[in-house]
Amino acid sequence: MKVSLGAISYRYNHSSMAQTPWGELPIQDAHIHFFTHKFYSALAQQKKAANAEALAPILNFEIPAPDPVILAGRWATELARFNVQRAGLIASMPGDEDSVAAAVAAHPDRFHGYFMLDPTQPDALARVNRAAANPHLHCICLFPAMHTYSITDPRLVPILEVASDHQLSVFVHCGAISLGVRKKLGLASQFNMRYSNPLDLHPVALHFPLVRFIIPHFGAGLFREALMLADLCPNVFFDTSSSNRWMLYEGIDLASVFRRSIDVLGIPRLLFGSDSSFFPRGWHAAILDQQTKVLYELGLDVQQASQILCSNLEQLHRPRVLRVN
Numbered sequence: 001m002k003v004s005l006g007a008i009s010y011r012y013n014h015s016s017m018a019q020t021p022w023g024e025l026p027i028q029d030a031h032i033h034f035f036t037h038k039f040y041s042a043l044a045q046q047k048k049a050a051n052a053e054a055l056a057p058i059l060n061f062e063i064p065a066p067d068p069v070i071l072a073g074r075w076a077t078e079l080a081r082f083n084v085q086r087a088g089l090i091a092s093m094p095g096d097e098d099s100v101a102a103a104v105a106a107h108p109d110r111f112h113g114y115f116m117l118d119p120t121q122p123d124a125l126a127r128v129n130r131a132a133a134n135p136h137l138h139c140i141c142l143f144p145a146m147h148t149y150s151i152t153d154p155r156l157v158p159i160l161e162v163a164s165d166h167q168l169s170v171f172v173h174c175g176a177i178s179l180g181v182r183k184k185l186g187l188a189s190q191f192n193m194r195y196s197n198p199l200d201l202h203p204v205a206l207h208f209p210l211v212r213f214i215i216p217h218f219g220a221g222l223f224r225e226a227l228m229l230a231d232l233c234p235n236v237f238f239d240t241s242s243s244n245r246w247m248l249y250e251g252i253d254l255a256s257v258f259r260r261s262i263d264v265l266g267i268p269r270l271l272f273g274s275d276s277s278f279f280p281r282g283w284h285a286a287i288l289d290q291q292t293k294v295l296y297e298l299g300l301d302v303q304q305a306s307q308i309l310c311s312n313l314e315q316l317h318r319p320r321v322l323r324v325n
Contacts, residue, residue, distance in 0.1 A: 018083040018288070021296035026310040027288065029087040031216060031241035031273030032075065035181075036099045037066040039092055047185050059184050062279040072103030076110045078282045085310065086110055088273075088317075090141055090171075094118040097131055104136035112317045114139040114171060118147045119155050128159050132166035138317045139169040139214070144195035145177050151200045160208050167320045169212045171239075174198040175220025176246055181278070198226040205233035212316055214239055216273065218257055221246035227264045237316065238265060240291060240308070241273025255294050262298075270308045271316065 017024030040052035040063050049055055056063050064071040072089075079087055089111045091100040097115035104113040113136045117124055131137040140163060144151050151172060163170050174196050182189050198219050205213050216239045219226025223246075230236040238261055244254060261270060274287040295305055 016080075016083055016085065020288075020292045020305065020309070022292075022302040022305055024083075025302070025306055027082075027084045027272070028310045028313040029079075029084055029274050029276070029283075030214070030239045030271040030313050031275050032087045032089055032283075033092045033275070033277035034068070034071070034075075034089040034096075034100050034103060035061075035064070035092060035278050036068050036071060036096060037064050038068075038096055038099060040064075042093055043181065043185060043187070046187055055185065059181065059278075061181075064279075068099035068102050069106045072106050072111070074279065075103070076107045078279075079110060082283050082285055082288075084283065086112065086314070088112040088114050088139065088313070091115040092277075094121065094147075095127075097127065097134075097137060101131075101134050101136040108136065112139065112313070113137040114141050116141045116143065117159070119153065119159055120147055120149050124155070125158050125162070128162045128168075132162050132168060133322060135320065135322055137168070138320070139171055141171040141173070143173045143177065144200075145173070145191040145193055148192045148195060150195055151204055156204070160204065160211060164208050164210045166322075167210075169214060169316060171214040171216065172198075172201055173220070174201070174215055174226065175217065175222040176249075177220065196220075196222065198222050198229045201236070202229055202232060205229070205236055209235055211235060212237060214271065214316075217242050217244060217246065217275075218261060219246075221249045223250055223252075223257065223260075227260060230265050230269065234269075236265075237269045237271055237312075239271040239273040241275035241287070243275075243287070254290065255298060258291075258294055259298060267300075267304050267307050268312055271313050272309045 018027040037052055040055055044052045044055055052063050089100050089103055091097050094116050100113045100115055104111045115137060117140050177191050179189055198215060213236045215226050215236060218238050274284040276284040
């Protein structure tokens with residue numbers, strides 16, 4: 001079966017399509033957290049637990065093997081079970097980009113590689129330069145509130161210059177941030193919301209027009225500000241991931257969020273995401289069901305739905321041309 005979506009044609013087997021209100025469609029997920037053994041080991045150290053495995057009875061999560069390729073295989077099998085073609089894997093702690101790169105190298109047709117960066121660290125630029133030379137990494141993930149810096153901090157300029165020169169996308173978490181795994185462990189999350197405003201990204205996105213900036217969760221409670229940013233900056237995308245509990249702050253529902261996002265950004269700048277993260281829960285299929293139901297009821301046709309659910313992400317992370325110094 002061949003499905004033509006805009007400038008890109010996809011050829012999939014019938015069995016690799018996910019069931020949606022429009023019938024069977026290809027799905028790509030822009031937002032899956034890659035919770036590695038290294039990630040859990042860091043949490044265990046903060047919890048003063050003996051090791052990563054000691055967290056299992058507290059969290060009721062499976063603790064993966066130390067080899068990230070094994071975890072990548074688990075995710076590849078899980079995505080195949082739900083007929084998800086490809087997903088963005090987010091290395092969910094600074095310094096874990098090698099894990100996600102290994103995962104993508106093992107399954108290059110299944111994953112896009114995202115990695116968390118703390119730009120306040122002295123080795124941040126060196127890490128980005130190494131990532132730019134790695135074909136298995138596609139996106140830098142920034143969490144200003146978590147690491148307490150402004151997105152306008154001058155230290156980010158050389159990092160974003162590398163992103164611009166090497167076609168790396170940049171994910172910027174704005175709005176409310178809550179980490180369920182830390183809550184379960186009773187660990188404090190001393191984040192600073194003053195660094196969460198999407199409008200802070202406005203001069204940065206204008207200065208780096210070739211960088212594709214991704215705002216997850218529709219701005220996570222700062223929806224109006226995120227819409228303003230995206231309206232003024234055509235290089236800003238939204239990912240639709242999570243339960244979007246932040247809607248309680250604004251008294252709106254998911255249909256209103258999608259309708260307003262489509263009106264401001266248009267279909268091509270919306271990326272489906274689930275915010276899946278841990279096993280045994282695995283891939284968060286209920287998010288796909290919830291979002292496709294809303295999009296269908298809003299009257300999107302199969303072509304428009306396919307863009308949000310698949311082809312927008314594929315085009316965003318088209319293969320990079322690596323430069324040889």
